[in-house]
Amino acid sequence: MAAKKVLVTGGLGYIGSHTVVCLQAAGYEVYVVDDCSNSSEAVLEGIVAISGKQPHYTKLDLRDKNATAAYFQQHSDMDGVIHFAASKAVGESxxxxxxxxxxxxxGLVYVLQGCxxxxxxNLIFSSSCTVYGQPDELPIDESAPVKPAASPYGNTKQVGEEIILESCEAYGLAAISLRYFNPIGAHESAQIGELPLGVPQNLVPFITQTAAGLRDELQVFGDDYPTPDGSCIRDYIHVVDLAEAHVIALSRLLEQKNSANFEVFNVGTGEGSSVFxxxxxxxxxxGNSLPHRITDRRPGDVVAVYADTKKANEVLGWKARFSNEDALSSAWKWEQKIRSKK
Structure with a gap:
């Protein structure tokens, strides 16, 4: 029986690359498109080093409607698509x-047109807990209202979900939107990990770069939030746990186990951790001491957000396996590996 073919957009990115590895381990034939605007073709070497398999890779900017249509024309036999490709920094948005x-x-519209x-x-959408805005209650479950977005980035995820829902209703697509919380960590092999270009927008690469001496100090955006230690609270999830959720969600669609054409699942640990x-x-x-400085709050940041993961645990049969200690240890191992090459 031929392997199922899956297209991973943004497959050289942080979450995408880890998902490619998990898909290959599960026996899928993986096709990757990426414009490398926030990634590098060198990531392919890490994927191959882990899996022993080279995914089919094409450099493609999904904003190019004609090029995207041509790609789907050439690869019309896909069994499913996992759509990661997107800009993702709240502050930049x-x-x-x-x-x-x-x-x-x-990019999402052109991918859907191709599908x-x-x-x-079958489509898996890379969504975000930002769709909930500043929640009324914690932890957040999937029935929580989608509030006005706190940032343009969050709004693109809200609008993206609406576009997918309406496309499922109109064209008979089946989609799962995974609303994930804060991915951190790296593959245990230190062959792939988070590789931000320029100044990191996320906390953990800023931490590891500060520990490695690339940054003079860690900036903490506000210590006057109404939380126990004054810093923002997030649900930090190991990227490998997150990648595995995509493989499980895809299998649910391919086996037609979904209960509706459009389903939504939170993917997090269910635990809130502050910046401090x-x-x-x-x-x-x-074993490193991190110099840090408190700076102004960052536009678009919510005070606290963490997941109720009961639905993903029970319906998908998925549960986070790794701790923050695991994730941060792997992130540090990855940072040291990068620096040893330079």
Whole structure:
């Protein structure tokens, strides 16, 4: 029996690359498109080093409607698509919203058009807990209202889900939107991990780069939030746990076990950790003391958000396996590996 073929957009990115590895381990034939705007073709070497398999890779900017249509014409026999490709920094989206609307919305529309034209029925969408805005209650479950977004990035995820839902209703697609919380960590092999270009927008690479001496100090965006230690609280999930959730969700669609054409699942640990919690845990696992400075709050940041993961646990049969200690230890191992090459 031939292996199922799956297209992973943004498959050289942080979450995408880990998902490619998990898909290959599960026996899928993986096709990757990426424009490398926030990744590198060198990631392919890490994927091959882990899995022993080279995914089919094409450099493609999904904002190019004609090039995207041509790709789907050439690869019309896909069994499913996992759509990661998007710009993803909250702060940058506030400063440059049009970049986010063009990249995140146009790319999604052109992918969906390709799926509809070539009868590719199954889609996994990389969504985000940002769709909940500042929640009324914690932890958040999937029935929580989708509130006005706190950032253009969050809005693109909300609008993206609406576009997919309406496409499922109109064209008979089947889709699962995975709303994930804060991915951290790296593959245990240290062959792939988070590789931000320029100044990191996420906490953990900023921590590891500070520990490695690339940054003078860690900036903590506000210590006056109404939380136990004054810093924001997030649900940090190991990227490998997150990658495995995509493989399980895809299998659910391919086996037609979905209960509706459009399903939504939170993917997190169910535990909230503050910025200072993460800093202390990193210091503990790495043996490094991190210099830090409190700066102004960052536009678009919510106070606290963490998941109720009961639905994913019970319906998908998925549960996070790794701790923050595991994730931060792997992130530090990955940072040291990168620096040893330079």
């Amino acid at each position: 506030v400063a440059d919203p049009l970049k986010y609307y063009e990249n995140n919305i146009s 509809v034209k070539h009868d590719i029925k 919690d993460i800093v202390k845990t990193f210091e503990s696992v790495s």
